[in-house]
Amino acid sequence: MNLHRPVTTLTVRGKTCTVTSPPARRLSEVLREDLGLKSVKVGCDAGDCGACTVLIDGEQHCACLTPLAQAAGRAVETVEASDDPLMTGLQTAFEAHGAAQCGICTPGMLMAALELLRAEPEPGQAQVEMALAGVLCRCTGYAKIVQAVMQATRPVGAEPAPASGAAVGAALPRLDGRAKVDGTEVFGADECPENALALCALRSPHHHAGFAFGDIAAWTRAHPGIVAVITAADIAGENRFGVIPPLADQPALAETTARFLGEAVALIAGEPEAVEALDLAGFPVTWHPLPHSTHQAEGAATGAAQLHAHRAENTLIRGRVARGDPDAALAGSAYRVTGSYETSYVEHAYIEPEAGSAWIEGETLVIQACTQAPVMDRDDTARVLGLPPERVRIIPTTAGGGFGSKLDLSVQPLLGLGVLRTGRPCSMVYSRSESMLSTTKRHPGTMQATIGADAAGRITGMVFHGDFNTGAYSSWGPTVATRVPVHASGPYRTPHIRATSRAIHTNGPVAGAFRGFGVPQAAICQETLYDELAQAAGIDRLAFRRLNVLSDGDITPTGQRLDGVGIAPCLDALIPHWARALDDAASWNRDQPGRRRGVGIASCWYGCGNTSLPNPSTIRIGITHQGRLMLHQGATDIGQGSNTVISQIAADALGLPVGQIELIGPDTALTPDCGKTSASRQTYVTGKAAEAAGRALRAQILRLANMGEGAALTLEAGRIVATEDGQCREIALGARAPDDHGYALSAEETYDPPTTALDEDGQGVPYAVYGYGAQIAEVEVDTALGTTRVVRMTAAHDLGRVINPLLAQGQIEGGIAQGLGLALMEEFVPGKSANLHDYLIPTIGDVPEIRSILIEVPDPEGPMGAKGLGEHVLIPTAPAILNAIRHATGARITRVPALPHRVLAAIEASR
């Protein structure tokens, strides 16, 4: 009998390692915790995401599915433990192609690709897809990953670094890319202080339940190694948080009633081995299940259980934009269309579950965790803990994807509670199901609209209403309720409109921010109806949109006069693609009866920054006495690229090469507030602050050097040299007295978008800058099975000024992948799909070829003309796909996702 002792040897990078873990332990844990190989990421512990992919004897395996015993005596390769030149080539290619955005899936992708390249150094696309199919990416849309792998052994010469003044517009690989490809990037679970306790939460197994605790002290005593159990009764501050402070309502730990499945009710702190061994089934808690609702219609129903006593009819908030006389306009319209639509809960499904650690440094509680909003985290966490904000420091780890959900608190207050109670450092890592159960979702919506057009096809008016399921707590419900009516018309002249919304509480998961704040849902309603309206009016669907688009000087439904409107050029750029796609579909359909192809189009507009609320960003740039150029960049880069884009803008505004910039932050102790990474605001708002700071510092330098605006600057060791017209002046940095920030020279500038409040009819200036776009979807529908394959997407987006085309394409490709998921497969069913095999996101085989067209219609307000892009990119995708399905089959899809059974039913209904 071979009874395994807990000593196992395996070979890592040619060296034999001996570990003393239990043989049944997941190899991923052994590699990360025993051997420190943190490139091995844990995304699901179920073989669904592939983030932990390593090579065992040259073959790819999920380390999370491999018991240590089965790796005994075998060679294990990870990113950091690979010295294969093919890996070097892959890493270089991933950086150059922008194949890593957040970077959490990158190590797994690299390992899967390494196995492939050893067998096939110049693989074709199909081979790459097959080899990498087991690794999910939520950011990139996969195209750049496929390109990088295909070209990894065919390196092209590196582009020269942009010179002074030439950074903006350059396809610069991300400045923070190296750590993403060499396995050293630090995500929430990757660093943990010595001697830290582990935290785990007891969560409600019911959608709605009262609860009472038994003898917790006795339970604690019976579990050696458990140091503390914390409940709401232990919370010193205000036990409620929320991204919109006046509406903050979510307890860090529920007090007497759990309002959704997965809500935390108690926090357990203990030695890591003790916490890992816990069986919470015996925890002394008694549940009293209560009636519950999870659908907006249930929450809104008469007699529904009320979630919050002070919010009558479970209504968190209503939104309204009204202008003109839409009822009369519709009554007098030559054509009128009406439709109802329903969307589902959608999960962000970033590959990194929430994680972080915390400790005390002097008087300060330091929380290092994944986030999109460090300053909001600090203030909200401090309130829960009863600390002044200045005693809380937030150090964001690299967010392994965010997409809106990591704007809300998750581990932060729990970490704080653990540290304050125990006096020990603490760490907390959510499991996949914990992440999916307890964090926010995209709002499900039930929407109705009627839109009219005159005999010439011009939009006359619109009436829209959307009920949005905001779940148990407020989170970003008010933002969705406000944004949706503002954007309900789409980027079209709509002289008469009444667009209303209601955010309804249910016992479903908390619905919060997800790339687009409700606008992608509303776009499904409006853009599919515009197709019907175009058909009713007998006008080509693109031409109909072109006829109605907003132009400079037009007045929006909120009464705002627009400038720098780029939707017409987007549609114009698509015209040749539209004609080609329609021809392709027609010729395909002549001899493929069972597989119908169709073409759809949809547009978007989207206001950048908070809706009618302040959202300033502050950027500081300093030059040290030694001549180093430091950019205090407080905008969290969640993969979208703000570390690079903000640097490019700052560099050009200052007039120094972007390659000289060293990034500091984000860190609430080191960087001024750049607000949250949301609302497509960082390039615009923080970029504008960076531009101002760069210009201010340049002005200081030129003043000191007594040189004109046209002078060229060079920064060298200990000095700045300004040159103009053959004249050369030098500023000796070492001789200067340190300024308030300790720099030889520095500048700090703040920018806040000029907006105005909306009145009760939603009239005002909600945003200072809008971005625009339009996309064509080409799909193939299997008319007997109802399956839909997207064949190609063509996307034209107006960025105002393209700061970085490589990163912009990455945003477009990734946004389209998420839009495709929204359209075709993503449906979070509370209690049924809290994992990545029941909840489906697109794999490498689902995202089609994407052609990006970047349009530049400068915005008068944006930095160097730039507009936001991050959310815009997924808004048109789902409606374009649905319009293409209808074009292909006649099927009118009114509920997403368009799963095969729904499509087949819609096809039948159309016959």
Add this chain to the structure above:
Amino acid sequence: MTSRYLRPTDLQPALEALAAGGLTVAAGCTDLFPATERKHLAGDILDITAVTGLRGIARRDGDLIIGAATTWSDIARAELPAALDGLKLASREVGALQIQNRGTIAGNLCNASPAADGVPPLLTLDARVVLRSVRGARELPLTDFLTGPRQTARAPDELLTAVRLPQAGLAGRGHFLKLGARKYLVISIAMGAARIELSQGRIARAALAIGACGPVAIRLAAVEQALIGQTPAEAAASAPDLAGMLAPIDDIRADAPYRARAAAELVRRLIHGFDAGAQDRAA
């Protein structure tokens, strides 16, 4: 308390340990690990992946014997008769390579998911499972082994050591189609397998099976009979009537009526795949 982790290299001690009780049999662990959020396998483990002779495919007296610990990648890479083409296609649909490199045929059967991709093609091959224990060995048709969702006829002291494919079932060519809402890494909405022997262009024998449309995957004996004598093109002219044969459920992937219709269409396409002139692609 330390859990036991046994990883014997011989079958007899494995069976003896199993007879003593209390052990969970582990192979590729692609179902065991997802069933727990813990950092290690739960309970006392009998890991059979080091047992000599349990991995690989061999011919014996004309039959094919697939060892219990044979992985899906092993099957995909093996040179096998055309009757196993469906099983090979299925082997590339069990997760992606990371899963196929670990997941075993015995694990797929003992886990007994109604949506196990390996089952329909094995049913069309008239597969039998070999169960061994200290009490001896027995063999069961796969149809008798799978008794319900997550339920099998395996006694607690038995180890599924091999799948036997009788020679009689190795004639003809196999095919497999899987239907899911995305391309890779997807649990089937429905899937089907076929093995058809043609004689002068006409169907001489047919074996059809459908999975994920009831508590266990099933053979479609009545449909099989009706195909005899037709050309594949004739037989695939319309989807068969499967009314009363399936017992699909509504779940998050699809509703029951859709599953029944899709299953019929899959069967039609499977048969169509045997039409030499057909250029149809897989579903």
